[in-house]
Amino acid sequence: MTETASTILIRGAEVWSPAPRGRQDVLCGGGAILAVEAGLDAARPPGTRVIDGRGMKLLPGLVDGHVHIAGAGGEGGPATRTPEMTLSQMIAGGTTTVVGLLGADGVTRNLEGLLMKAKGLRAEGVSAWIWTGAYQLPPPTLTGGVARDLALVAEVIGVGEIAVADHRSSSPTVAELVKLAKEARLGGMLGGKCGLVHLHLGDAEGGFAMIRAAVEGSELGLAQFLPTHVNRTARVFAEALDYGREGPVDVTASAWPYFQEEEVKPSRAVRELLAAGVPPAHVTMSSDACGSLPDFDAAGRLRRLASGRPAALWDETAAAVGEGLDLERALALVTANPARRLRLPGKGAVAPGHDADLLLVDEDLRVRWVLARGAVMMEDGEIRRRGAFE
Numbered sequence: 001m002t003e004t005a006s007t008i009l010i011r012g013a014e015v016w017s018p019a020p021r022g023r024q025d026v027l028c029g030g031g032a033i034l035a036v037e038a039g040l041d042a043a044r045p046p047g048t049r050v051i052d053g054r055g056m057k058l059l060p061g062l063v064d065g066h067v068h069i070a071g072a073g074g075e076g077g078p079a080t081r082t083p084e085m086t087l088s089q090m091i092a093g094g095t096t097t098v099v100g101l102l103g104a105d106g107v108t109r110n111l112e113g114l115l116m117k118a119k120g121l122r123a124e125g126v127s128a129w130i131w132t133g134a135y136q137l138p139p140p141t142l143t144g145g146v147a148r149d150l151a152l153v154a155e156v157i158g159v160g161e162i163a164v165a166d167h168r169s170s171s172p173t174v175a176e177l178v179k180l181a182k183e184a185r186l187g188g189m190l191g192g193k194c195g196l197v198h199l200h201l202g203d204a205e206g207g208f209a210m211i212r213a214a215v216e217g218s219e220l221g222l223a224q225f226l227p228t229h230v231n232r233t234a235r236v237f238a239e240a241l242d243y244g245r246e247g248p249v250d251v252t253a254s255a256w257p258y259f260q261e262e263e264v265k266p267s268r269a270v271r272e273l274l275a276a277g278v279p280p281a282h283v284t285m286s287s288d289a290c291g292s293l294p295d296f297d298a299a300g301r302l303r304r305l306a307s308g309r310p311a312a313l314w315d316e317t318a319a320a321v322g323e324g325l326d327l328e329r330a331l332a333l334v335t336a337n338p339a340r341r342l343r344l345p346g347k348g349a350v351a352p353g354h355d356a357d358l359l360l361v362d363e364d365l366r367v368r369w370v371l372a373r374g375a376v377m378m379e380d381g382e383i384r385r386r387g388a389f390e
């Protein structure tokens with residue numbers, strides 16, 4: 001039930017794209033950003049809705065490359081399968097673009113359901129793509145092959161999350177990984193997609209070594225792979241500080257605060273990666289939201305089962321700023337960087353021709369307004385658009 005996006009002028013906000021652009025007016029129409037410049041207010045077209053952005057920062061909508069939009073989990077039995085992400089959960093955290101994926105359960109959940117969920121989110125007004133495959137090899141696919149999915153299905157951008165160094169993985173060999181990456185690369189070329197292999201790194205040793213071995217034994221580069229959960233333990237993170245100098249690394253936001261003993265806090269992880277000399281363009285953050293987060297007590301008994309929140313992505317970004325990271329570099333991790341790495345057209349910047357996916361945040365970096373493809377999804381802190389069954 002998408003209303004027709006009207007012409008909207010956001011007046012006088014401080015624009016970050018993610019680089020600072022100063023105080024500007026931003027004109028949106030037809031779902032896109034039409035102009036970003038001072039003084040547009042005086043010449044706005046008749047019937048334009050004006051949003052007063054003075055005193056607020058205007059940012060690109062967040063791009064979350066790893067969300068279990070159709071639910072996930074189930075490793076604790078049938079009662080532990082997590083529900084689907086709702087539109088309002090996504091909007092609450094300022095996320096306007098997601099890339100959905102299956103995860104550990106490529107057995108009872110399928111890509112057809114994931115694809116339909118992505119289509120549903122698009123119909124609700126936000127932007128969604130998916131990764132084909134799941135943890136295991138051979139990966140489930142929609143059309144009989146990874147390259148075919150990438151070439152033929154508009155929503156598919158790559159394959160993942162393929163699990164390595166994890167007791168739930170199918171322990172892929174280096175040769176299997178190379179084969180998969182080449183298939184994803186070819187499909188990506190044919191379909192005009194990023195064609196990446198998105199890798200879930202588990203707690204076990206050897207995740208990064210596996211990628212290095214795949215690259216050494218083939219014509220592929222490290223940029224063909226996007227490993228995630230690099231902050232899941234201190235040991236994995238120590239390796240990421242080194243690996244990140246050469247290849248991309250993705251920090252996971254929503255497991256915090258459930259595993260504080262093992263995990264490196266996401267806001268700290270991104271700051272330390274940048275401080276260690278990892279090129280800023282190599283670093284992205286995603287939520288891993290709507291996966292299952294079992295919380296065990298000291299005796300190993302299940303205390304409660306939580307599901308990661310999409311809003312954790314913005315919470316950890318804002319936390320990194322509160323801890324001293326400058327806003328431009330923090331924002332890039334969740335806007336421009338994932339948009340570029342995942343090759344999502346029209347995303348990750350406040351610039352003419354880009355989609356009108358915009359946030360207004362207050363002085364304390366609280367999300368006050370969300371526009372997705374030109375439609376108001378949150379208005380002065382109130383969610384205005386919900387899914388059909390929420």
Ligand SMILES: [Zn+2]
Nearest residue numbers: 161200201229
């Ligand atoms: Zn994972």
